[in-house]
Amino acid sequence: MFLTNHDVVELTAWRRKLHAMPEVSGDEVATAAEVQAFLAETAPDKVISGLGGTGVAAVFEGDEAGPTVLFRCELDALPIEEISDLPHRSRLPGKGHMCGHDGHTATVAALARGFAKQRPQRGRVVLMFQPAEETGAGAAAVIADERFAEIRPDYSFSLHNLPGLPLGHVWLKEGIANCASRGLKIMLTGKTAHASAPETGRSPMRAIASLISALTDLSGGSVAGGDFVLATVGHVHLGEPAFGIAPAYAELWVTLRTTTNDQMQALVDAAEGLAREAAERDGLALETSYHEIFSHCDNQPEAVTILRASLDAEGVTHEPGEALRASEDFGLFGTVSRSAMFYLGAGEKHPALHNPDYDYPDDLIPLGARIFMRTARDLLG
Template sequence: MIAYINDQEVAVLRDWRHKLHQFPEISGEEAETAREVVSFLSDTRPDQVVTELGGHGVALIYEGAEAGPSVMLRCELDALQIQEISDLPYRSRTDGKAHMCGHDGHMAMMAGVARHLGQNRPARGRAILLFQPAEETAHGAEAVIADPKFASIRPDYAFAIHNMPGLPLAHVAIAEGQITCASMGLCIRLEGKTAHASMPETGISPAMAVSRIIAALKTLEAGDAVGPGFRRLTVTGVHMGKKVFGITPGDAEIRMTLRTPESDAIEVLADTVMEMVRAIAAEEGLTVGHSTHNFFRACINDPESAAIFGNAADEMGLSRVAGYVPIRGAEDFGLFGSCSKAALLFIGSGMDRPMVHNPDYDFPDELIPKGAQLFLNVLDQLLGVTPQNQPQS
């Protein structure tokens, strides 16, 4: 196996990740991060640079000398609205925002690919490196695909890597078929009437309805492992009334996440929830409103692309973790499967590392060369990117 990323290159990529980590930008606000990507990788001389793609997205395109497939590799630009708790020298400098999902590390992996392609163009086809915006809100992939600029770079194949705490370091999980669940946010609003706290009977409080709804949600769940019929409903926030003691509440809001294996089953589950909510609200004398948010489609790995990713990992001697996928989590990569042969691979961040979206999470730098090598092995299978002065081994 050819090692595409040497130790000196790893140091450059590590330092760049640490820079990105200090200046996180959340979904829809990634303008400076996008500019940093273009600036850092300008000396790789991409044949085309597409900016403001689906928002702040960036696509770097490297053309091969001969005809061949278009292969897209995807990473993410955005950070999270989480306050980092660490004493790292490169910790976030922005209060309430941090790279707690490892997208800074994913960008560093992709930068390693770009820096190699700057010296070794594909033999055929073209490599498209997409730095996707707004992954965390599930708006990014849809916006990228809907952007007219995407029509000219629509890929034949698409690949993405996500780091995963709880998997042994640098072990991988890859399979064809179901990889992640579909997910949707549902916000329920209940309206009643406030009253003096000494005379609650003169108002219409949503308090009892809130407790009844939360209890009833558990009856709609099914299964522990992802499979046919699996449903998970997670309450993520409840707000009711004012922060005072003399007024009974007249309104409430319940936020939740719905998860199913199939993308189209989410709407059915949401309708079921709302039917239950309306019945309880009517009994309690309340009016109801609702809205949906952050619709993540399920990721379904194409068999051919999953096999290509698996071959890339096997060539590196990376251990595979059987039975790990599909997972309950969601990822804004699934929609790319509607326009290409797509595959998502998980790479382990270590067994004792905090979970992503935790305030003390930090991407392990050891994965930067591993991820870059995986991507380059994929490109080599489809496009040929092996340095001309090195023999295949």
Template sequence: MFLTSDDLNHLITLRHTMHSQPEISGEEEMTARLVVETLTPLRPTKILTGLGGHGVAAVFAGTSPGPTLLIRSELDALPIEEKNDLPYRSTIAGKGHLCGHDGHATVLLALAQGLSRQPPARGRVVLLFQPAEETGAGAAAVIADPRFEEIRPDLAFSLHNFPGIPLGHAALMTGPVNCASRGLKIAFSGKTAHASQPETGISPMQAISQLMPALTALSHGAPPAPDFRLATVTHAKLGEPAFGIAPGDAEIWVTLRSLTDDGMASLCKQAEALARATAESHGLGLTMDYHDIFLHCENSPEATALIAAALDAQSIPHGPHGLPMRASEDFGRFRTFCPAAMVFLGAGETHPALHNPDYDFPDELIGIGARVFMTVVRGTLGSADGPAVLGIAKASPPFYRKTQTRRHQAIAPRRQ
């Protein structure tokens, strides 16, 4: 055990502080500052700030070359009013940590505490506190940051809490685990008219009335079916709130969802074709643009095997419970350049669901998550106290051999 009861009590207090001061995507300045203030006394090899916005990365380097393991959490909260009687409930109206990102970040801070005492024997561990996960913009911004090359990983890991499965159990499998999704905003433009003479204008009323059910009819199947599709109309607007004006414009917002990125490409093509045909048949102008773009998350066999071995070593029951899930996750972008895997830790079978106004992250998962990741680290990189324990690190894997020297030299250890 690398965390004492005093450590865990301090971490829980830290998590409660984070929970009470939620910041939504792109506004995580105070949260990032708290993370840096907590990391600094632990003397990581290097701390990078301002990554892709308010992102923070702490590097713990070993004394000899080896692969770089990136472990990611999130910083952002949601624009949802919290409805809890907790002593540490949100103090900011209309915002709340109702997805557990405060807990995920605290798991990484717990891991940092352990790494400060038991650094890896070789290679590097990068703890990434990512901004703007909820909008799908954060991972892309971090990866686009030129300094990301300093921490470019050979393996990437993350976790998410999962209400609906027993507390402390885990959901894990190879292949797709989170769906691709994106928001499509469809805007029709016609011509306003006096409400007494609607025939002198061009109203989009019939167009949006036809298009909304046509879009939802694109839905098909359920995960894990490869052809799963889901179109959910989330918002619609027609004209202005006035009785004297026949409308001249309208908007439909629809969230498109599919099991894979290839399925998303096909679904987008279908949705766009419907919008164009509807606009043309009603003589309307049309604009379309995409928002909140998430790639699907896919667990690679290599990275999943390492997490499975760590779960077994910690006697944590695991299986494919509820996977793949329809919800999306910004972690999907990291698997585009290295093997990656996300594990889902049970928050309790009757625990409030993610994004519910009464949700709160279970503090019991802080120690569990940190132990799982520390076992992955020690199993692949060893530690100052001993060699690797999962039998993976004796030979450098193919995805690591080509770049080991350059990446190790990019940030040399300076721990005293």
């Protein structure tokens, strides 16, 4: 074990410190500074800060030529109020680490301590602390940053904790690991009227009401069958908070999900078609926009084989598991390298991701770090 008991105690305390100071996507300034301060003690050969916004990459070089292996974690928290009596609960109202990115960060930071003691024999390791995963913007921004060329990996690996799976068990499968998704904002504009004479205006009320059910009815299929389609209405706004005005403006936000990127266009076309029909029927102006666009995450066979060997060597119970309906922007690293992500069980009765009472299981920090370190040593020595 490359981590001492003292290391684990310190990493646990540091994870809890991060948990108490959550920053949402794109605002991870203090979190990135904490990561850089932690890394300074391990003396990486190179640190790149401000990568893709607030991202941090630490590089540990081997003495011989070899591949570049990247291990990625996420810095951002969520705009969720934490409900907890924990001593390390969020100190920031309306923000919380309800997805476990604080634990993922501590896991990858643990590798820095290992490589400080013993560099890889060949090639190099990149520890990537990525911003803005929750909005789908982070991986794209990191890869688009011109400095990413300095650390472009041959292999990329990541993990995510998974409540509902027994603590410490792993799901790892080839192929689709996470679905594609994007947020569609539908904006409808008519004309206001006095509430006593709504017929003199053009209200988007009927259009919005019909779209809520019509969009939801697009859903169907299963991820396993490869025909998965899901439209989830998440937000609706209609008019002003006044009794005397028949409304002129409405917004509807809907998340579209499909198994793969290729299937997304058909769902987009169907959703936009429904919006056009509703707008034309009631004489409304229509605008649409897209937000938080996630590509599907595809675990590539060679990378999965490498991870399976690491799990076997570390005695970790694993099975193929299922592709998740949730999205994950790690899939973009698969466009520049051989990549795979595995899911690490947080406990069968653990609060679900994005629940207000969620907290990362600290026991997963050394376990995840062991799996990653085994992977690095197998590839690089």
